[in-house]
Amino acid sequence: MSEKSPMVQEEGVDMPSPAAVVSRDDAQSRRPPVEQPVFSVRDLSVSYGKNVALKGVTMDIRPRRITAIIGPSGCGKSTLIRCFNRMNELIPGAQVDGQVLYHGEDIYAPGVDPVVVRRHVGMVFQRPNPFPKSIYDNIAFGAKINGYKGDMDELVERSLRRAALWDEVKAKLKKSALDLSGGQQQRLCIARAIAVEPDVILMDEPASALDPIATVRIEDLMQELKRDYSIIIVTHNMQQAARVSDETAFLYTEVDEATSARWGILVEFGKTGRIFTSPRDKRTEDYVSGRFG
């Protein structure tokens, strides 16, 4: 697999290069990283039933950065991002192999509670999915189930302010969240995710259902949020990836000619500027220059 598609990795990155991680011992013998990655993905494969969706992904996610995952439709971007908070488990038949280390601890290790993982790793979905409750109750939901003891009003206001939604909704906190516009609903979902004070926020195409102005607002918000959170975002929109992200991972579909089985692989991962200006893999170059995908 990895001989066939050598993964190109940034040189001189101040953390262990996943490309070099052939064996774990090798990784540990390297110079100590200046900055600990939030997530270290090691040889991650996901299959749905008998179909392999993702094969051999190895990458490190850096803290307080925006990491974009790009690639053509069906290459496994959603599958990959759902591995970071164990949401794949909710899909019957999904099987995850390999390791996802969160600050060095494997979140798939036996005894790790996915509910606890999701407390640390929040998620925003492609389609805004507010609960059919009031705006206030949407934000308070996570705090309530996690036994928050502090001032709820204050938490709601703080979260909505952080999501740049407070001014628009402060007069109607008790109104149904479903009466908001799509863009407002998505920012509400972001506010809801940050209300539980996670460490990482996953966003699976958070702006794909929104108009350009709402998209820009979400993008600005992400720049704002990355001071406190590590953000991983899936996007179909290469301009968006180039605009907002610090690092970019390019996934691509590999096809086995004999069985016509398809699975996603990580082709290239590095600084966003470099990926878009001087990609090292031909497939990345073709994709970012719009030749396919």
Added chain:
Amino acid sequence: MSVDLPGTGGGVEAAPAAAPAAANGRWAGGRATPGASLRDIRPQRRRVWRDRRNTALILLAVGLTMTPVVMILYQITAKGIATMDWGFLTSSMPFSFRREGGGFFNGLVGTGIMVGIASLVSVPLGVLAAVYLVEYGKKNWLAKLIRFFSDVMTGVPSVFVGLFVYTALVIPFGFGALMGAASLAIIMMPIIVRSTEEMLKLVPQELKDAGYALGAAKWQTVVRVVLPSAAPGITTGVMLAVARAAGETAPLILTALGSYQLTAALWGEPISSLTLAIFDGARNPFAAGQARAWAGALELLIIVLIFTVGARVVASRSRIAR
């Protein structure tokens, strides 16, 4: 009866015939000619005629279906309204059929107690069973078993339920409100299970995902996301089950028996219900008793109507299908 839907009637039958015709260049409505009047229906006369005929047939069918309903409503209102007054609603049956006055207050209380207890038992159990079916069991053998029995139970004639409770509870403990409530609960349960199951299935996976992604455990997602989202639909099903139970007679004959007195004891003595009082009044040969039965029927009709209309109102408020 083969009633074609209006508008499709001609099309469906004409389709096979039209294919060879089209190959010959003969189109049902003539070829589209620029400038031909769009009001000229002559080329399509056949289709237009069928359309009208089928619309008429459907209206006729609707009319035939509605006739008995309207007649029942009219009859009950017209005959019941004469005896229906405050005194009827608040006083119990006189000891003689012959005597005028009195009312079915004892029946109303009995129905209230029995339907109330039956709801207290069947609503939580039924909703929990449905939650199990949708969120936990899915397709395992227990879920299949529950589904199978609910389906069978909805089809069982209610008098069988009465007979069952008679053998199981009435023979050892005698007639009473609890026995009546037990039979009503058995009748309500499958209705609640299946209607709640349908409503829970409508809760989008995305909402559940949102709950999980916020660190909610499964039961928290069920209690705080799934059930509240489905609440209007569940309420609708419960109200329909209550209306059904309030209208049951046969199982109550075998379990509550009926009484002329106002009693509120849960067991130890027979208890009346609106349906039993109506049944009793309608069977006797005296005008006063029959008049009370009509008024009782009107009273029951209004109660059932309140629950069914209430169910519709709650359902229309449902925000689940965004």
